[in-house]
Amino acid sequence: MDEPALDWSRGLSPQKEMVRAFYKELWDRADKTLIPKIFHANFTFRGSLGPTLVGHEGFAGYVDFVTSTFGSYTTDILAMVEEGPCVSGKMRFHGYHRKELFGIPPSGHHVWWIGMPIFTFEGGKVRDLFVLGDIYGLIERMRTA
Numbered sequence: 741m742d743e744p745a746l747d748w749s750r751g752l753s754p755q756k757e758m759v760r761a762f763y764k765e766l767w768d769r770a771d772k773t774l775i776p777k778i779f780h781a782n783f784t785f786r787g788s789l790g791p792t793l794v795g796h797e798g799f800a801g802y803v804d805f806v807t808s809t810f811g812s813y814t815t816d817i818l819a820m821v822e823e824g825p826c827v828s829g830k831m832r833f834h835g836y837h838r839k840e841l842f843g844i845p846p847s848g849h850h851v852w853w854i855g856m857p858i859f860t861f862e863g864g865k866v867r868d869l870f871v872l873g874d875i876y877g878l879i880e881r882m883r884t885a
Contacts, residue, residue: 741832741852745816755861756820759827762859762866763815770807772800779866788833788855788873789841810835810851827859833873837882842875844882853878 752760758778766774775796779785785799786792789806793799807813813835820829834852837844853874860868 741834743816743818743832745818745832752820753822754864755825755827755859756822758861758866759820759829759857759859760817763817763831767803767807767813767815770803770813772803775800777865779869780862783866784868786870788853788857788871789875790873807835809837809839809841811838812836825861827857827861829857831855831857831871841882842879844879847882849882851878851881853881 761774762778765771766778779796779799782795783799784792784794785802787802787806791802793802810833813833816832816834818830818832820827831854832852833855834850837847837849837851839846854877855871855873857869857871859866
């Protein structure tokens with residue numbers, strides 16, 4: 741976990757600002773009131789831990805699942821790249837392993853994994869979010885923590 745998070749002092753485009761708010765306000769604070777402000781009603785989502793969901797309600801459940809499984813859940817934004825209606829990046833997700841996941845009992849230890857999201861925007865909101873996560877790295881850290 742030695743890679744530094746991005747420096748926000750240079751300012752962000754509107755799309756990158758929405759990605760920043762998604763991770764630093766919605767996820768880090770588990771503030772689900774931001775879901776309709778960021779996402780279209782029937783947006784599609786594929787999370788770093790595997791599920792594919794459609795819409796606000798399913799995504800809110802995923803937020804609850806992740807933040808209850810990993811205490812003090814936090815995202816470090818390591819990189820963001822914008823091209824047209826898409827923003828991609830490199831994120832480090834981390835927290836304290838509090839619930840069984842992938843058959844591994846809770847260790848209570850701090851664990852982390854890398855995720856690579858692709859946000860697709862339409863009309864100022866996210867229409868689709870696909871996140872590829874380093875699940876094997878997470879599983880190894882949960883086993884050896």
